[in-house]
Amino acid sequence: MSPKHTTRTRENPFTRRREPLGFMLxxxxxxSSLVFTTIFIIFLLHARKESSHLIxxxxxxxxxxxxxxxxxxxxxxxxxxxxxxxxxxxxVFLGSTLILGLSFMLxxxxxxTEMMNAGVFKTVNTAAGFVYLLTGLHLLHILAGVFYLINxxxxxxxxxxxxxxxxxxxxxxxxxxxxxxxxxWHFTGALWLVxxxxxxxxx
Numbered sequence: 355m356s357p358k359h360t361t362r363t364r365e366n367p368f369t370r371r372r373e374p375l376g377f378m379l380x381x382x383x384x385x386s387s388l389v390f391t392t393i394f395i396i397f398l399l400h401a402r403k404e405s406s407h408l409i410x411x412x413x414x415x416x417x418x419x420x421x422x423x424x425x426x427x428x429x430x431x432x433x434x435x436x437x438x439x440x441x442x443x444x445x446v447f448l449g450s451t452l453i454l455g456l457s458f459m460l461x462x463x464x465x466x467t468e469m470m471n472a473g474v475f476k477t478v479n480t481a482a483g484f485v486y487l488l489t490g491l492h493l494l495h496i497l498a499g500v501f502y503l504i505n506x507x508x509x510x511x512x513x514x515x516x517x518x519x520x521x522x523x524x525x526x527x528x529x530x531x532x533x534x535x536x537x538x539w540h541f542t543g544a545l546w547l548v549x550x551x552x553x554x555x556x557x
Contacts, residue, residue, distance in 0.1 A: 379534050383541050386495065390488070390545065394552060397484045411485075411553055414465035418458050419550050422496075425454035426543040433536045437529070441519035445510045451539070452503045455496060462493055488549050495542045502535055 432447035466486065513522045522528055 375530065375534055379538060383538075386541075386545065390491070390549065393484070393488060393491075397556075412465035412468040414461045414468060415489075415550060415553075418461035418465070419546065421454050421458045421461060422543045422546050425451050425458065426540050428454060429536055429539050433532060436523060436532055439520060439523060441510075441513075441516065441523070444519075445507070445514075448503070448507050448510055452500065452507050455500045455503055459493060459496055459500065462489060462496075465489075485553060488553070492542070492546055492549055495545065499535070499539055499542055506532065506535065 428447045428450040432444050432451060435441070435443035435447060466489070469485070509522065510519075513519045
């Protein structure tokens with residue numbers, strides 16, 4: 355056997371060094387998925403006994419679904435613009451994503467208000483409680499993403515000149531943060547779609 359083959363070692367995919375931020379992100383994704391799956395199972399086991407008292411989902415939830423889907427598209431475009439050094443497009447798409455994220459939160463709160471005005475909580479209703487729990491937990495994920503979006507947009511506006519934007523873009527940690535945040539935002543969009551379809555089918 356040649357020395358080339360004797361000295362070469364195959365890297366173990368389970369023990370190789372991983373990027374810490376990426377590992378933490380995927381750990382959080384798995385954790386959030388388990389939490390929502392547990393809530394789904396509890397609802398199916400207990401809350402469905404109140405099927406005669408199920409509520410109609412507010413129209414704002416339907417509109418917010420379209421908004422969060424569009425925000426994933428604009429953030430994807432912002433990511434592409436950032437990596438291809440189209441910094442004006444990056445700022446435009448990133449700002450659009452921020453506006454859509456804020457709009458999603460506003461639509462969700464408006465939907466909650468519609469439910470309260472409809473008297474959902476005038477009587478004890480476990481099914482309605484699950485709607486608030488699911489949408490509320492998801493809104494916390496969106497809120498965290500919006501805060502990070504604000505920080506990214508602030509830096510994008512601060513580095514307005516091409517030179518400043520280029521220096522910022524070639525920094526590997528900055529590229530990593532934007533890429534990981536794009537993954538996180540896509541996850542929140544997919545998570546809402548699952549929650550929304552779950553509620554639509556059962557309500």
